Amino acid sequence: MHQVVSSRTAAGGRSVLRSAKARLTSCRGPRRGGGVRGVMTSVEAYTALAEELKEIDALSGIDAILGWDELVVMKEKSAESRAAQKAALASVIHQRQTSERLGELISSAEREGGLDPMQEASVRDARLKFDRKTRMPKELAKQEAILGSEGYQAWAKARENDDYDSFKPVLSKIVQLRIDEAKAVAPEKLPYDYQIDKFERGMKASRLAEIFETVKAGLVPLIEEITSAPQLSVDARLAGGDAAPIFEVDKQEALCAQVMERLGFEGILNRSLHPFTGGTASDVRITTRYDDKDFISGVAGLVHETGHALYEQNRPAGENLGMPVSEALSMGIHESMSLLFERMVGQSMEFWTFLRPMVAESFEFTENLEAEDFYKAINKVQKSLIRVDADELTYPLHIIIRFELEQGLFDGSVTVDNLPDKWRELYKQYLGIDVPSDKEGVLQDVHWSSLAFGYFPSYTLGAMYACQFFQHAEKSIPNLGAEIAEGNFESLRAWLRENIHSKGSLYPSADELCEHVTGKPLDPTIYLDFLRAKYRKLYKMS
């Protein structure tokens, strides 16, 4: 129906025809139903399963491109038609993901041996996903769709008006939905464990609580110590705000493109309202945003997204491309790949030793700044109300507060009614700050309104994995610091590709990956030691 409309040139004809051709290249008949039982061996069954899963993956890839387009290209007025497109596509994908035929293909592939470990992992995850999708009661799925949209709208309005009460009824329904869903889909798990597992496979609330207790016990006094020390003096050129000079946005963009290239990502870079990584493994796209008073935030965004992008691009390819094993292991691991670049690399003295001259070339007025000036500017610690503005040191407490509140909502010790009070209580207790409004408190994040519980922990798990991975990389690459100071990221990239990226979802949990890579599961004391050493040294500088 739609076509690329002819243009005035030959190639215009080409456009029209190309699209006509695209329509024709897959005029096959209706898909075969059932019929995969019987003589099929496991390997044949695996091949048939792989074909189906890759086609579903291709359709999901389309959704990813549409998602990118929506945030980078599309105009707001097209939102309604885009929603119809996405709904139609989601319906097609959902049918395929829950079809009887897929179930039979998975069963056949499971029945016999002969698969390699990557293939086995794909079958394992195909089963997991299929069961979860098919066990979801229709009624709950319908409610989920309704609440997804209602919840977001109610939250956006409530936040705008600083009116938590108006959000309460829908939040109650959302919590109940997530409890009911868990009971129906994974009755063997505690409901909150199931929610966590959706983002962080293999993780449980009990282990998270343990990890976070350790972090809290170390971090609360450390933050006290650091924030009581004399403040870091940050050069006015790098401090952002009114006193800062103008960093021309086009020049920032050109600089970021150079940095991206040096980091080794060769995909597509655009601007968007908020930085993100989108597209598909074969077509990874990142965005960042530029603040003309604060060029560091644009670079930090770029470095962070490049970390995601390299993970996207380097997961299992070849015959495993588009298979479950090629997916990200967990949100925590994805975040560890971005934070490894943003924090372990991008917030290091070595990185700014490399970047400083490039910055001076783009912005002459920074010429007499030292790497240390940038290092201080990017690592300044300040207690704050808002998670997304938090620095490396205080960030985990924002997460731990949310984790504890989520846990409470699921075990009944926190209610939707007393949630804002509990929020205030914990911010006072852990960070020592008063929350003046719900807008700057319990209403600040989109996650709950978008039905996501168990998502927050990924951020801090990512930071901790990043640290543990990076320290191991430092042991394996003796000159890593010096290489970074020269803008040479090759061995780091190779190490990440070999040890983490290329493993995809081979291991059933991030802890198992971590054990394979570093010799032990996640150990929060590594992160704590790192923070203590880094910030004590930094704050003695002043």
Next chain:
Amino acid sequence: MHQVVSSRTAAGGRSVLRSAKARLTSCRGPRRGGGVRGVMTSVEAYTALAEELKEIDALSGIDAILGWDELVVMKEKSAESRAAQKAALASVIHQRQTSERLGELISSAEREGGLDPMQEASVRDARLKFDRKTRMPKELAKQEAILGSEGYQAWAKARENDDYDSFKPVLSKIVQLRIDEAKAVAPEKLPYDYQIDKFERGMKASRLAEIFETVKAGLVPLIEEITSAPQLSVDARLAGGDAAPIFEVDKQEALCAQVMERLGFEGILNRSLHPFTGGTASDVRITTRYDDKDFISGVAGLVHETGHALYEQNRPAGENLGMPVSEALSMGIHESMSLLFERMVGQSMEFWTFLRPMVAESFEFTENLEAEDFYKAINKVQKSLIRVDADELTYPLHIIIRFELEQGLFDGSVTVDNLPDKWRELYKQYLGIDVPSDKEGVLQDVHWSSLAFGYFPSYTLGAMYACQFFQHAEKSIPNLGAEIAEGNFESLRAWLRENIHSKGSLYPSADELCEHVTGKPLDPTIYLDFLRAKYRKLYKMS
């Protein structure tokens, strides 16, 4: 599987969640099969049909966005994964377009009255498309897919090497495929008539031959007359090529964006290798390209695509959006809408009266040029070998030659063997020029290799409709010329919207639309008279 990956900010979370939400918003069960017969009245049947057609349209809209992305954003290395995405989507769309359920919905909607004319047109076209798709034998559809890809590749290589012989075998198969297809799908029509009808509904080769005889008889001597007259002297700044100054591309783009806005199109403008109009009715996107020695070509491309874009954007909306009646009536009508802007407006003295000061503002060195200078530069006549480089006056002969050769290929009077000779013969006979190579001759266009026969006539039909429509608009809008000279396109746009855009595919042929708009079907003598008057006057200027 794919998701927009988390970014370092709240909104990053939002991105992840937004995409998760999108996946959830249409978790409905499998589509109902059959079951539309029985008590359903026609209007209910129409509603059910509309729902299905709109969902198919939404899926086709996705294909359009992917097509745009491929030409504007995507990197070449992602071509393979994009091809898999498009194939998966095409397969889904094809299933839906040929499903038994759709057939039953159409039959039910046809059964009773009570529909308005727009709805009736939708049912009529739904039937037409469904029958054509379902009558296509599987074997031919398969061959079509194979030849579509083989043909294009063979052509590209043959053109590069100026080696027609290597293209011959696949071209033979393509012609035979199109004959077989027509016999199978539309046995009541002559095969070439069917091919024409695919692009230009209701048109037949016999009527085209009549029209083109008239055009040829008028044009051959007129071109002789004009090209024998003293050459137009074009100012070196506007003549392109080495002697021309540099028109900075960023400034051209800014100028084009302004022109687009003045013309009244509020969509998305990008650069691409070749100008085109893409996207969907609710999300129209145009591109143009810039030559830094020849700014007129960028503007001309922009004006042309804006004409397409306005047609895309203003066809039936509301309840008819996404229904067959909202589609373009024919390629000829689509082209008429672009050529009305490009030629009737953009190649007029009035348009350059309006644009000249804007050009001077962007490019100071054009300050002392008059509208007449631009008018001459854009209307210079020159016989040429290549269709896409042809000017308004000689262009139709390029088309008529291709039409006569296509006709010959379908009735057997031209063979794939003697096609290049016939090509040379006709270029000599109609344009008086010698064709030095097949690369600059029979191999210059992509259309046949992409299986498209009957497409070429649309270009010249479009030019003629554009002229007939525009002359009628001039009668209805007394001050149209003066308005254009002021850069006011409002009444023209309103006239087009009311008389042409908003009619969509209401009428079953372009001739019927033309009769409703201008009081008579397409009359080629109107176009001939226009060309005679315009070019005789222009060439007396020199």
